[in-house]
Amino acid sequence: MAHAAATERRADDWRAAILLTAALTLARLVALFRTPLDLYPDEAQYWLWSRTLDFGYYSKPPMVAWAIWATTAMGGDAEPFVRLAAPLFQAGATLLVFAIARRLYGGSVALAAAALYALMPAVQLSAAVIATDAPLLFFLALTVLAYVHLLEARGPARLAIAAGLGAALGLAFLSKYAAVYFVIGLALHLALSPAARRAWTPAAAGLALAAFAVVLAPNLAWNATHGFATLQHTAANAAWNGRQLFNFAELGEFLANQFAIFGPIPLAVVIGGAALLAWRRRLTREDLLLLCFTAPPLIIVTVQAFVSRANANWSGAGYLTGAILAAAWLIRWRARRWLLAAVLMQAALAALFLVFVLSPRTAETLGAANGFKRAKAWSETTDLVLDRARREPGLTSIAVNNRFLFYAMAYYGRDYFAQSGAAPLRSWLLADSPQNQAETSAALDAASGRRTLAVAYEGWRRAEMAADFARTSDLEIASVSLDRKRKRRLEMFVGQGFAPRPRDPLSGLPTPP
Numbered sequence: 001m002a003h004a005a006a007t008e009r010r011a012d013d014w015r016a017a018i019l020l021t022a023a024l025t026l027a028r029l030v031a032l033f034r035t036p037l038d039l040y041p042d043e044a045q046y047w048l049w050s051r052t053l054d055f056g057y058y059s060k061p062p063m064v065a066w067a068i069w070a071t072t073a074m075g076g077d078a079e080p081f082v083r084l085a086a087p088l089f090q091a092g093a094t095l096l097v098f099a100i101a102r103r104l105y106g107g108s109v110a111l112a113a114a115a116l117y118a119l120m121p122a123v124q125l126s127a128a129v130i131a132t133d134a135p136l137l138f139f140l141a142l143t144v145l146a147y148v149h150l151l152e153a154r155g156p157a158r159l160a161i162a163a164g165l166g167a168a169l170g171l172a173f174l175s176k177y178a179a180v181y182f183v184i185g186l187a188l189h190l191a192l193s194p195a196a197r198r199a200w201t202p203a204a205a206g207l208a209l210a211a212f213a214v215v216l217a218p219n220l221a222w223n224a225t226h227g228f229a230t231l232q233h234t235a236a237n238a239a240w241n242g243r244q245l246f247n248f249a250e251l252g253e254f255l256a257n258q259f260a261i262f263g264p265i266p267l268a269v270v271i272g273g274a275a276l277l278a279w280r281r282r283l284t285r286e287d288l289l290l291l292c293f294t295a296p297p298l299i300i301v302t303v304q305a306f307v308s309r310a311n312a313n314w315s316g317a318g319y320l321t322g323a324i325l326a327a328a329w330l331i332r333w334r335a336r337r338w339l340l341a342a343v344l345m346q347a348a349l350a351a352l353f354l355v356f357v358l359s360p361r362t363a364e365t366l367g368a369a370n371g372f373k374r375a376k377a378w379s380e381t382t383d384l385v386l387d388r389a390r391r392e393p394g395l396t397s398i399a400v401n402n403r404f405l406f407y408a409m410a411y412y413g414r415d416y417f418a419q420s421g422a423a424p425l426r427s428w429l430l431a432d433s434p435q436n437q438a439e440t441s442a443a444l445d446a447a448s449g450r451r452t453l454a455v456a457y458e459g460w461r462r463a464e465m466a467a468d469f470a471r472t473s474d475l476e477i478a479s480v481s482l483d484r485k486r487k488r489r490l491e492m493f494v495g496q497g498f499a500p501r502p503r504d505p506l507s508g509l510p511t512p513p
Contacts, residue, residue, distance in 0.1 A: 013107035017098040017114050021091050024118050024350075028087040028127050031357045033080045037375040041404035043130050044378070044411035045437065047072070047082050056222035058229050058437035063135045063175040077414065082130055089134035090127040093320065094118040096141035101324045103148050104286040105331075112327035112339055119346035122261035122312075122319060124353045129375075132176040133316050139172035141320050143182055144293060151199045151289075158204050166208035170215025177230075178297070181317035185293035192288060229440075246306060254305035257312035258298070262319065265342035266326035270294060273329040287328070290321040298322075360483075369483045374404070380480045381405070381488055382412035388476070389453050392494060395423035397448040399495075401430065401465050402457035406438040424448060428465055430510070432503035449498020456491040464510045470497030 039047070049057045049065035050072065056062055067085035075081035097117045102110035117123060126133045146165035153161050172179035189196050223230055259267050274291055277283045283291065297318040304310045330339040356363040360372050386409075389398055400406050406427050416422055426444040427436075434440040444452065449469070456462035459477075466472045473494040479487040501510050 009107060010102075013102065013110060014098075016111055017095060020111075020114060020118065021094045024094070025087050025091040027354060028090075031128065031354045032083055032087060035079075035357045035360075037079075037357065037360060037372060038378040039079055039082060039408070039411055040129055040375045041378070041407045043082060044407040045403075046130060047077070048407060048410050049437075054222065055218040056226065056230055058440060060132055061174045061176065061219055061230060062222075063139075063171070064130065064132050067135060068130060077411075083128070084130075086130045086134045087127040089138040090118075090123055093123075093134070093138045093141045096138070096145055097320055097323060100141065100145050100148055100320075101327065103145070104290070104324070105328045109324070109328045109331050112331060112343070113324040115343050116263065116266055116327055116346065117320065117323035119343065119350045120261070120263055120266075120319060120323065121346065121349050121353070122316060124350050125261075126313075126316075128353075128357055133313055135175035136172055136178060137316065137320060139168055139175055140179060140182060140317060143168040143172055143179075144321065147186070148289070150204070151196060153199075158199070158201070159207055162204035162208040163211045166211030166213075167215050169208075170212045173212075173216050174219055178314065178317050181297045181300075182293065184296045184300075188296065189289055189292040192292065193285065195285065196289075247308070248306070250309050251302070251306040254302065254310050254312065258315065261312055262322065263342060263346050265338060265345065266323060269326045269329055269338075269342075270322050273325065277329075287325065290325050290328075293320075294318040294322040294325060364483045369486075373482050373486060376482045377480045377488060378408035379412045381490070382409045384478050384480060384490065385409060385453070385455055385492070386413055386416050388478075388492060389423055392453055394451050395453055395494075396450045397426040397444060398423050398453045398455065399426040399428045399444045399449065399465075400455045400457065401428045401461055403427070403436045403438045405455065405457045406442070423453070426452070428454065428468070429500070430461055430464065444498060446498055450496065452495045452498060454493050454495045458489050459491045462491045466493060466495065467510065468498060468500040469495030470499060471495070 046060075046064045047068055049062075050068035053066065053069055054062060057065060067089075068082055071081050071084040075084070094114050094117055098110045098114040101113040122133075123137075126137070143165055146161055146168055150158060150161045150165060169179060169182060172182065190200070219230075262270075274295065277287060295318070297315045301310045301315040304314070326342070327339070330336070330342070356368060356372065360369070360376065363369050363372055385398065385400075389395055398409075400409065406425065409425055410417070413425070417425055425442060426448050427438040427442050428444045429435075429439050434443060452469070454465055454469070454472075456465055462475075476492045477489065478492065479489045481487050503510055
């Protein structure tokens with residue numbers, strides 16, 4: 001009887017988790033298919049990558065491009081199908097958070113953790129745009145779940161789980177190199193937990209490493225044949241050179257953003273609870289395990305923000321386990337009112353976000369339009385440029401000087417550029433070498449620059465751009481409206497005889513005319 005009751009409770013817990021996840025995913029899919037927002041330029045970049053499948057790309061590992069290829073192969077290239085994998089990955093991550101928490105703490109904590117994670121502001125954004133974070137979090141959750149099972153497994157099961165863990169970690173690295181935080185967390189846990197060290201037999205460790213290597217090897221081979229472009233770009237993002245070090249403003253902004261995107265109550269619980277329980281030496285073995293995977297990304301990226309700069313989502317590898325810790329500690333401390341307040345607050349913010357996605361004018365009315373400006377009016381911007389190109393006979397290219405504009409035009413102008421005889425899209429280089437994928441793969445050169453419609457985004461570096469041509473037409477200025485206060489301005493001219501001036505050997509920038 002007791003066993004049957006426990007089985008029924010487990011089934012009830014899973015039904016509740018699946019119902020929560022399905023309801024949120026359905027709401028996200030409705031917003032995805034009904035939103036008037038355009039693709040963000042980075043999303044357009046990933047779509048462009050997906051047209052040519054590979055084991056790596058200039059600035060990111062390949063998983064995001066593979067996911068877009070799969071969803072657009074099913075439904076076409078419209079925006080909802082470009083983004084479709086994002087809410088599906090987050091749905092899977094939510095269920096994996098539930099599974100991890102249930103294994104460690106039981107059903108009540110698992111449901112609370114799933115709710116805190118699924119309603120987290122950062123997760124709302126990650127489920128609405130196609131980027132590297134959603135697949136990273138899904139495969140990291142799968143890796144953590146495998147690790148939790150490995151610590152309890154014996155015999156052949158342990159070896160099978162170790163191999164699965166290595167493969168899942170490899171897929172996490174193919175999503176985003178921030179998966180390295182799992183490796184850091186694992187090393188920390190091994191240093192602090194004798195039980196963890198006992199679980200890793202030589203055979204288990206060897207199988208995990210072998211599976212990891214097999215999955216990641218094609219990406220490493222791609223990097224080796226492309227000058228380790230993705231790794232160099234990832235390292236360059238740290239930007240320790242050429243910036244003011246020890247920046248208190250950046251640190252303050254980053255910490256404020258962490259409370260905003262993780263949730264103020266859950267993050268306060270994680271930080272305060274970790275300090276209090278560690279001081280009193282009351283961390284359970286489950287707490288220690290999760291804290292080893294939560295603390296490193298938060299601490300390391302906070303230091304990065306202070307030393308140089310850091311985007312708010314760079315600490316995202318800690319969100320999964322952090323949500324479980326927050327739920328576990330609030331329930332252990334019998335702080336159910338705080339737990340309810342956290343869930344309701346995050347649910348309200350999630351609902352408001354979906355309203356903004358469905359109705360950007362509501363965001364404008366409430367003063368939140370700035371957060372959506374980069375997902376607005378790219379189709380109109382592209383139409384404006386292409387209309388001008390169609391009126392200019394004999395063009396050998398359309399050249400832009402901004403990577404956002406390049407990728408947006410590649411996506412929204414895909415039908416035009418696919419036509420026979422259409423002027424190809426090119427990227428003008430300010431420096432003496434490519435600085436992004438657009439400049440690497442579609443650089444303007446003498447052959448394509450014989451007669452070019454040149455487009456300077458917001459007028460940026462327009463004079464330097466014009467000086468690289470032998471002759472230029474009169475300047476034309478056009479704009480598209482983003483909202484009641486903001487416009488996107490383009491400065492255009494027709495340039496003939498592209499012959500770029502020498503670049504300064506020290507700065508790499510154009511020499512004065």
